[in-house]
Amino acid sequence: xxxxxxxxxxxxxxxxxxxxxxxxxxxxxxxxxxxxxxxxxxxxxxxxxxxxxxxxxxxxxxxxxxxxxxxxxxxxxxxxxxxxxxxxxxxxxxxxxxxxxxxxxxxxxxxxxxxxxxxxxxxxxxxxxxxxxxxxxxxxxxxxxxxxxxxxxxxxxxxxxxxxxxxxxxxxxxxxxxxxxxxxxxxxxxxxxxxxxxxxxxxxxxxxxxxxxxxxxxxxxxxxxxxxxxxxxxxxxxxxxxxxxxxxxxxxxxxxxxxxxxxxxxxxxxxxxxxxxxxxxxxxxxxxxxxxxxxxxxxxxxxxxxxxxxx
Numbered sequence: 001x002x003x004x005x006x007x008x009x010x011x012x013x014x015x016x017x018x019x020x021x022x023x024x025x026x027x028x029x030x031x032x033x034x035x036x037x038x039x040x041x042x043x044x045x046x047x048x049x050x051x052x053x054x055x056x057x058x059x060x061x062x063x064x065x066x067x068x069x070x071x072x073x074x075x076x077x078x079x080x081x082x083x084x085x086x087x088x089x090x091x092x093x094x095x096x097x098x099x100x101x102x103x104x105x106x107x108x109x110x111x112x113x114x115x116x117x118x119x120x121x122x123x124x125x126x127x128x129x130x131x132x133x134x135x136x137x138x139x140x141x142x143x144x145x146x147x148x149x150x151x152x153x154x155x156x157x158x159x160x161x162x163x164x165x166x167x168x169x170x171x172x173x174x175x176x177x178x179x180x181x182x183x184x185x186x187x188x189x190x191x192x193x194x195x196x197x198x199x200x201x202x203x204x205x206x207x208x209x210x211x212x213x214x215x216x217x218x219x220x221x222x223x224x225x226x227x228x229x230x231x232x233x234x235x236x237x238x239x240x241x242x243x244x245x246x247x248x249x250x251x252x253x254x255x256x257x258x259x260x261x262x263x264x265x266x267x268x269x270x271x272x273x274x275x276x277x278x279x280x281x282x283x284x285x286x287x288x289x290x291x292x293x294x295x296x297x298x299x300x301x302x303x304x305x306x307x308x309x310x311x
Contacts (some may be wrong), residue, residue, distance in 0.1 A: 008291070019237055019240045025049050026099065048072050097239065115136065116211060119184070121180065155206075157204055158209060184201075229310070238308045240306050248286065
C-alpha cells in the first residue's frame with residue numbers, strides 16, 4: 001500500500017542510530033513506520049526493534065509495514081515517556097539506541113481528520129491519543145481568556161497571544177468554534193492585512209501551541225529525557241529530531257548537561273569531583289536537512305537533528 005509519510009533525514013538518522021546491527025533499538029515515535037522500515041533493514045538476524053506510538057492507526061500501519069521482521073519487531077501502543085515500563089514488560093533492561101522524531105506525520109496533518117492543519121476544515125481535535133478526553137476544541141471553547149493567551153504565548157511563542165485569545169473568547173460567546181478552518185480564519189483576522197499573506201501562516205504558531213497543550217508534548221519530552229540515561233547501554237545512541245525551538249532547546253540543554261556533569265564550584269581552577277560524563281554529543285552544531293531534501297519534502301525545512309552517545 002502507499003504509506004502517507006516521508007521520513008526526514010532518514011539516512012543520517014538511521015546511520016547514527018544503528019551502530020551495532022545485532023543490537024536492540026527503539027523508535028519511540030513510529031508513526032507509519034518510515035524510519036522504522038530503514039532501521040529494520042539495517043539490522044542483522046539477531047537485531048531487535050521496539051516501536052511505540054500513541055495513535056492506534058499509526059500502530060496498525062507500522063505493524064503492517066514491518067511485518068517482514070517477524071518476531072524481531074514489537075509494535076506497542078504507548079507513549080515514549082513510558083518507555084521504561086514498555087521495556088520492563090518486554091524483559092529488556094537496556095537498549096542500544098533510541099530514536100525520537102518529534103514532528104507531525106503527513107498522515108496526521110492530511111488524513112487523520114483531527115484538525116491538526118490550519119488549512120483544512122475538520123473538527124478541532126488535535127489528539128495524538130484518541131483516548132485522551134481533552135481536545136483542542138475543548139480548550140478553545142472553555143478556557144479562561146488569560147489561560148488561553150498563556151498557552152499561545154508559552155507553547156507557540158505567539159507575540160499576538162493576548163489579541164488572539166481575546167478574539168477567540170469574543171467569537172465563542174456568540175457560538176462555539178467548531179472547525180479548524182473557523183479557528184484559522186479567526187486567528188488570521190487578528191493580524192494586519194499586510195502580514196496575512198506573507199511568510200508563515202498567521203495561525204501556525206497558535207495551532208502548534210494548542211497541539212502541544214492537548215498532548216502534553218513538552219512534559220512528555222522532559223519525562224523521557226530524565227529517564228533516558230538509565231534505559232541505554234554503554235555506547236548506545238540517542239537520536240532526536242525536533243521541529244521547533246521549544247523542543248530543540250530542551251534536547252540541547254539535556255545533552256549538554258549530560259556531557260558536563262562537574263559539580264565543582266565555579267571558582268575552582270580545575271575539576272576535583274571527577275563525576276563521569278553520561279553522554280557525549282557526536283556533533284555540537286545541530287544538523288539540518290539539505291536543500292535537495294527540502295525541495296523534495298518541504299516539511300523537512302524545520303527539522304533539527306541532535307545525537308548523543310552513552311558513556
